[in-house]
Amino acid sequence: MCGIVGLFLKNPVLRPDLGRHVSAMLAGMTDRGPDSAGIAVYHRPAGEGACKLTLHHADPAHDWSALAGAIAQAFGCEVDAEVRANHAVLVADAGEAALRDWLAAEAPDVRVMGYGQLMEVYKEMGLPADVLRRHGIPAMAGTHAIGHTRMATESIVTTEHSHPFTAAADMCLVHNGSLSNHNRLRAFLRRRGERFETDNDSEVAARYFAWRMREGASLEEAMEAGLRDLDGFYTFAMGTREGFAVLRDGIACKPAVLAETDDWVAMASEYRAIADLPGVEDATIWEPRPAVVYTWKLD
Amino acid sequence: MQTGALAAEDVRALNGRLHALPADTNQRAWRVINPRGAHAVAVGLTQELEVVVDGHVGYYCAGMNEAAHVEIRGHCGWGVGENMMSGMVRVAGNASQSAGASGHGGMLVIEGDAGHRCGISMKGIDIVVGGSIGAFSAFMAQAGNLVVCGDAGENLGDSLYEADIYVRGAVASLGADCVEKEMTAADREKVAALLARAGIAADAAAFRRYGSARTLYNFHVDHADSY
Numbered sequence: 001m002c003g004i005v006g007l008f009l010k011n012p013v014l015r016p017d018l019g020r021h022v023s024a025m026l027a028g029m030t031d032r033g034p035d036s037a038g039i040a041v042y043h044r045p046a047g048e049g050a051c052k053l054t055l056h057h058a059d060p061a062h063d064w065s066a067l068a069g070a071i072a073q074a075f076g077c078e079v080d081a082e083v084r085a086n087h088a089v090l091v092a093d094a095g096e097a098a099l100r101d102w103l104a105a106e107a108p109d110v111r112v113m114g115y116g117q118l119m120e121v122y123k124e125m126g127l128p129a130d131v132l133r134r135h136g137i138p139a140m141a142g143t144h145a146i147g148h149t150r151m152a153t154e155s156i157v158t159t160e161h162s163h164p165f166t167a168a169a170d171m172c173l174v175h176n177g178s179l180s181n182h183n184r185l186r187a188f189l190r191r192r193g194e195r196f197e198t199d200n201d202s203e204v205a206a207r208y209f210a211w212r213m214r215e216g217a218s219l220e221e222a223m224e225a226g227l228r229d230l231d232g233f234y235t236f237a238m239g240t241r242e243g244f245a246v247l248r249d250g251i252a253c254k255p256a257v258l259a260e261t262d263d264w265v266a267m268a269s270e271y272r273a274i275a276d277l278p279g280v281e282d283a284t285i286w287e288p289r290p291a292v293v294y295t296w297k298l299d
Numbered sequence: 300m301q302t303g304a305l306a307a308e309d310v311r312a313l314n315g316r317l318h319a320l321p322a323d324t325n326q327r328a329w330r331v332i333n334p335r336g337a338h339a340v341a342v343g344l345t346q347e348l349e350v351v352v353d354g355h356v357g358y359y360c361a362g363m364n365e366a367a368h369v370e371i372r373g374h375c376g377w378g379v380g381e382n383m384m385s386g387m388v389r390v391a392g393n394a395s396q397s398a399g400a401s402g403h404g405g406m407l408v409i410e411g412d413a414g415h416r417c418g419i420s421m422k423g424i425d426i427v428v429g430g431s432i433g434a435f436s437a438f439m440a441q442a443g444n445l446v447v448c449g450d451a452g453e454n455l456g457d458s459l460y461e462a463d464i465y466v467r468g469a470v471a472s473l474g475a476d477c478v479e480k481e482m483t484a485a486d487r488e489k490v491a492a493l494l495a496r497a498g499i500a501a502d503a504a505a506f507r508r509y510g511s512a513r514t515l516y517n518f519h520v521d522h523a524d525s526y
Contacts, residue, residue, distance in 0.1 A: 272335060272337070287393070289433070
């Protein structure tokens with residue numbers, strides 16, 4: 001069992017409070033996943049040509065300013081570092097791929113949680129409320145966010161096995177369920193150059209969708225293809241630069257509820273997570289249909 | 300009127316109060332406020348109580364109900380009225396999957412839509428849905444009636460034993476061993492009576508009937524001598 005949530009704010013007036021609302025949603029799913037929690041928040045765009053990386057180090061006292069200095073020297077650019085518990089957000093005027101390659105070579109104990117222009121990803125073991133508080137999520141503004149509370153079934157409980165899984169710039173996936181063909185699919189994707197960081201089945205789904213989109217598929221086409229290629233149980237929520245998407249397998253035995261008002265769209269494993277959103281009493285509330293792709297995009 | 304406010308009282312305590320009522324209680328009218336998606340609200344009732352739940356609920360609301368009348372003025376998570384024995388459960392909004400699962404008796408009314416697996420393994424319950432139902436509904440149903448005013452999703456009545464299914468709208472597809480059957484005058488009378496009891500206005504003559512072709516039965520009475 002796991003809990004997943006997604007919140008997409010259509011009304012800009014609500015965006016300063018994204019973190020507060022999505023934190024309440026995620027904490028509301030603690031019963032479904034007390035092992036670890038993670039969240040991807042879309043906000044604070046990095047400037048033109050710049051890249052934003054969310055990094056993690058197991059040591060909470062890790063010297064992030066030294067790392068930022070080393071990157072600045074290596075790339076001859078300005079690097080801004082903001083530390084949040086054992087995560088740090090680095091914004092650098094450099095290419096995302098080059099930065100990640102440099103980190104893999106020069107700072108192998110630093111884990112890249114997310115990258116792109118907008119997305120920041122924080123995930124850690126522990127109760128959702130604690131993870132959210134430690135990383136200052138409730139105070140964050142933004143347009144949309146997706147989150148996950150994990151009760152592990154397929155692989156061990158560690159920070160790196162927590163969701164969301166990032167597989168492309170500004171793209172991440174959370175998953176409630178389990179895949180039965182992830183080993184074969186992982187081998188298939190490895191042969192096509194995808195690199196994996198864990199043995200987690202949900203990471204395979206994230207990299208599968210990213211691979212499809214790199215091959216030219218739209219978000220909707222990638223998810224439609226997933227209905228054919230992913231064998232198992234799933235409710236997915238995917239975050240992208242433009243918005244978010246929801247997909248359930250054709251049997252749909254993993255729960256999901258959608259709610260929409262003029263101001264926002266919310267997705268959660270259970271209604272409890274949505275119960276405190278402003279204006280929920282007037283929301284349209286329904287269960288997403290099996291094997292139907294739902295997407296919302298920014299204007 | 301007794302009130303259970305679920306912000307101040309947890310579900311277990313509220314259900315405990317409902318279960319502890321003596322048979323001769325005069326506290327028969329209850330209102331549950333602030334459910335906020337809580338699971339297992341008003342489960343296991345065994346008396347003639349009138350319980351109104353004012354808001355949306357989570358899983359298994361009014362499960363195992365016996366004799367009580369439970370009205371949910373909101374939407375339901377999955378398993379509303381599951382395994383109910385008698386009484387009436389009414390949902391003003393939509394219900395998620397497995398509504399009325401394994402129900403032995405009584406009536407479940409969903410004024411809005413029901414998700415997939417509505418009436419799965421139903422064993423005698425009457426379910427009336429004002430809107431549409433999702434895929435795999437009435438899977439392995441054994442007895443009872445499922446009346447759907449809207450459409451039905453894929454694989455309706457898959458591996459059906461018995462039970463009568465009446466659908467007014469379109470059926471996306473029938474499951475294994477489920478076939479359309481003749482809608483007789485007796486069927487129309489039965490559907491009209493079910494709709495009247497459910498308080499849902501619809502013309503019984505507009506429904507089509509579906510049921511078991513009985514080809515998947517392991518035991519066939521004609522082969523009784525062979526066993």
